[in-house]
Amino acid sequence: MSLYVTELRRLAKRRLTRVMLVLLVLGLTGIVTAFTFSSHKLSPAVIAQAQAESDANFRDAVKSWERSIVECDAAKARGEQTEDRYGPNCGRDWQPTADMFDPKWNLPYQFDFRGEFGIFIAVFAGAVALFAFLIGASFVGAEWSSGGMMNLLLWRPKRLTVLGTKLAAVLTILTGVTVVLGALWTLAFWLIGTYRGTTAKVTSGVWQSAGISGLRALGLILAVGAVAFALASLGRHTAMALGVAVGVGVVSEIGIRVATTIAGVRFGDRWVLSTYALAWFQKQWKLVDYRSCDFSQGECTPKEMLVTWQDSALVFGIGTAVVVVAAFWMMRRRDVT
Numbered sequence: 001m002s003l004y005v006t007e008l009r010r011l012a013k014r015r016l017t018r019v020m021l022v023l024l025v026l027g028l029t030g031i032v033t034a035f036t037f038s039s040h041k042l043s044p045a046v047i048a049q050a051q052a053e054s055d056a057n058f059r060d061a062v063k064s065w066e067r068s069i070v071e072c073d074a075a076k077a078r079g080e081q082t083e084d085r086y087g088p089n090c091g092r093d094w095q096p097t098a099d100m101f102d103p104k105w106n107l108p109y110q111f112d113f114r115g116e117f118g119i120f121i122a123v124f125a126g127a128v129a130l131f132a133f134l135i136g137a138s139f140v141g142a143e144w145s146s147g148g149m150m151n152l153l154l155w156r157p158k159r160l161t162v163l164g165t166k167l168a169a170v171l172t173i174l175t176g177v178t179v180v181l182g183a184l185w186t187l188a189f190w191l192i193g194t195y196r197g198t199t200a201k202v203t204s205g206v207w208q209s210a211g212i213s214g215l216r217a218l219g220l221i222l223a224v225g226a227v228a229f230a231l232a233s234l235g236r237h238t239a240m241a242l243g244v245a246v247g248v249g250v251v252s253e254i255g256i257r258v259a260t261t262i263a264g265v266r267f268g269d270r271w272v273l274s275t276y277a278l279a280w281f282q283k284q285w286k287l288v289d290y291r292s293c294d295f296s297q298g299e300c301t302p303k304e305m306l307v308t309w310q311d312s313a314l315v316f317g318i319g320t321a322v323v324v325v326a327a328f329w330m331m332r333r334r335d336v337t
Contacts, residue, residue, distance in 0.1 A: 003162070007169035016138050021177065024131045028181065031123065032188045039111035039196040050106035061096040111197030114206050117189055118213055122281040124185050125217035128178055132225035133245065136170045140229050141238030163331045167229055167324075174225045178218050186210070216280055216309070223320045230327035248273070266292070267305045273315075280312035 011017060040046065072090035075082045082090060143166070193199040231241035252273045260268025267287045269275045279285035285307045293300035 003165045004168060007166050008172060011135075011139055011169050011173050014139070017135055017173075020131050020134055024127060024177075025181070027127055028124065028185060031120075032185075032192070035111060035189075036192055036196055038109055039192055040108040041196055042107060042110050042198070046107065047103070050103040053106045054101040054103040055098075058096060058098050058101045061101070065091065065094070065096055111189070111192050113190060113193030113197065113199045114202050117186075117193075117210060118281070120185070120189055121210065121213045121217055124182065125220055125281070128174075128181065128217075129221050129224040131177070132174050132221045133228040133241070135174070136225035136228035137232040137241035138238045139170055139232075140166055141232035141236070141241065144233070144236035159331050160328055163233065163328060167226065170225055170229050171222055174221055175218065178221050182214055182217070186214075213281065220277070220280060220316070223316050227320055227323050230323040233327040234323075234330055264291070266303070270305065270307060275307055276312040276315045279307040280309050280316070282309075284308045 069090050072082050072086040228241045231244050232238050256271050266289045269287050275285055287305040289303045292303040
């Protein structure tokens with residue numbers, strides 16, 4: 001039996017892999033269930049009811065306005081001051097109009113597959129990326145901490161081949177999980193849109209865009225899994241990857257934001273990893289420097305900076321490559337006894 005097949009079986013049979021997969025499925029199922037019940041099909045009867053409520057609110061507002069004018073005129077006749085309470089001209093210039101009562105405000109939430117599914121692709125990617133990080137880090141981390149890696153190297157003394165095969169097994173499992181769950185995720189929200197929402201204006205271009213977003217999600221998940229694997233290999237323990245992840249998160253999302261704000265750095269969020277994650281899924285992310293304007297001097301258009309998905313690919317690609325190459329370089333040079 002080949003080493004690659006053996007590693008695939010070992011990873012698939014690990015208790016942590018199965019437990020985390022069950023938790024992942026339960027979490028995604030919970031999200032789907034919540035949105036199934038929160039979305040409502042806007043039938044003609046529901047739309048008519050919303051219109052009726054809007055008309056009733058408009059009539060009530062008109063009656064209230066007319067009553068206010070009568071009360072104001074009566075107060076004026078008694079010699080009372082009315083402007084502070086009723087406004088100038090007793091509020092006659094503030095007559096309610098029908099367009100102030102949009103029926104859409106009375107409609108329940110309806111899931112729009114075309115407009116909202118892109119957000120749920122990002123949610124799916126985040127959930128599976130967390131699964132990828134834990135699986136990738138624990139697979140090789142447990143091997144180092146338990147001595148399994150050293151025993152394996154006695155059987156297969158080619159270090160880089162062993163480490164590369166383990167990484168390939170992790171990426172294969174992650175690809176399979178992402179593709180299968182991603183297909184079910186898409187089907188679930190399509191059914192929500194069909195029976196509890198709307199799938200209007202879903203063209204071939206919309207599906208193509210969703211497919212590209214799905215590939216971006218897969219790329220991010222594989223990158224996270226590879227980085228977690230490499231970090232755990234560098235530290236010979238799963239805790240190494242977890243510690244670095246927490247450290248990077250704190251430094252990036254808190255430390256850098258605080259430092260750039262205090263230092264007055266323009267577009268400080270360009271140094272934050274979450275900015276590139278948003279740009280990766282949204283295709284581009286706009287940063288606005290409001291400090292470039294002095295609004296006390298009048299109207300001003302703040303300076304803007306666009307972070308594109310190409311920028312994100314460069315940042316994440318270089319980061320992943322550096323960590324993975326470092327892990328293989330250390331594997332070649334280190335003492336594994």
